[in-house]
Amino acid sequence: QLIDAIFAHVEDVKQHLQITDKATEPAIDSAKKPSDVLMTLIRVNRELSRVLERPFTPSDVYRTVALASAYATRIGALADTAAYERKRKPADCYAKLEQCLELVGAALTKRGETALTERGTPSDIHPTDVYDLANLVLGEVAFLHALTAGAQPLHAFEPGGIGHRLPSHVHQLSRTLEAQLSSLR
Numbered sequence: 071q072l073i074d075a076i077f078a079h080v081e082d083v084k085q086h087l088q089i090t091d092k093a094t095e096p097a098i099d100s101a102k103k104p105s106d107v108l109m110t111l112i113r114v115n116r117e118l119s120r121v122l123e124r125p126f127t128p129s130d131v132y133r134t135v136a137l138a139s140a141y142a143t144r145i146g147a148l149a150d151t152a153a154y155e156r157k158r159k160p161a162d163c164y165a166k167l168e169q170c171l172e173l174v175g176a177a178l179t180k181r182g183e184t185a186l187t188e189r190g191t192p193s194d195i196h197p198t199d200v201y202d203l204a205n206l207v208l209g210e211v212a213f214l215h216a217l218t219a220g221a222q223p224l225h226a227f228e229p230g231g232i233g234h235r236l237p238s239h240v241h242q243l244s245r246t247l248e249a250q251l252s253s254l255r
Contacts, residue, residue, distance in 0.1 A: 076118075109192065112192050112199060112202070115199075115202060116196060116198055116199070119196075119198040125198070126197050126200075126201040127197060127235075128160075128163075128197065128200075128235045128237050128239065128240050129233070129235040130201055131163065131197065131200050131201050131204045131235075131240045132235040132239055132240050134201065134204040134205055134207075134208050135167070135204050135207070135208075135240060135243045135244055136243060137208055137224075138204070138207050138208040138211040138212075138247055139246060139247045139250060140224055141208070141211045141212050141214075141215045141224060142211055142215075142247060142250040142251060142254075144222045144223070144224055145214060145215050145218040145254070146221075146254075147250035147251060147253050147254050148250065149246055149249035149253055150249070151242070151246050152245035152246045152249065154238060154239075154242050155238060155241060155242065156238055157238065158236075158237045158238040158240075158241035159195075159237055160195045160196065160197050160200045160237055161195040162237065162241050163200045163237055163240045163241050163244055164191070164195045164199060164200050164203055166241060166245055166247075166248055167200065167203045167204055167207050168191065168203065169248050170207045170244060170247050170248050170251055171186065171187075171203065171206060171207050171210065173248065173251035173252060173254070174207065174211050174251050175210065176255075177214055177254045177255075178210065178213065178214055178217075183213075183217065185210060186206055186209075186210055200237075200240065204240075207247070211251075
């Protein structure tokens with residue numbers, strides 16, 4: 071559905087710009103796996119991100135992970151703030167968020183729900199990839215929050231996360247979220 075919606079938007083833009091070129095639809099390849107589709111979506115998303123007025127930054131990712139951490143706190147997942155580690159790269163953040171996605175998936179499966187699984191890590195991680203994965207983690211943690219009876223609501227004014235952030239800040243908060251999600255077992 072998402073791909074169809076994006077396609078419709080692209081067609082609207084093409085019509086508005088009076089672009090008449092049509093792409094030929096490739097034949098279905100039965101040898102493709104879901105991870106192949108994920109890798110294609112990552113490539114497409116990178117291309118779409120290049121046309122943004124402002125590219126995604128570690129600060130954007132930090133806000134998303136902070137929101138996921140706030141949701142986790144509301145369902146009783148408590149952990150001390152992880153220590154700050156210098157010189158972290160987007161790939162380090164991506165790896166931690168993959169672990170977070172796996173942990174929240176296990177918590178959802180434990181509750182009898184279907185969880186997202188991410189397969190096929192790109193070899194060259196870009197900030198937009200980290201942002202996309204952070205949003206997947208946020209969605210799953212928010213879903214877990216919705217399933218948790220008695221979970222306190224999240225207030226519109228939280229979480230913080232304003233200011234300039236580095237990948238090391240994102241990595242620190244992702245490690246904190248990982249510890250929170252580990253406590254749910």
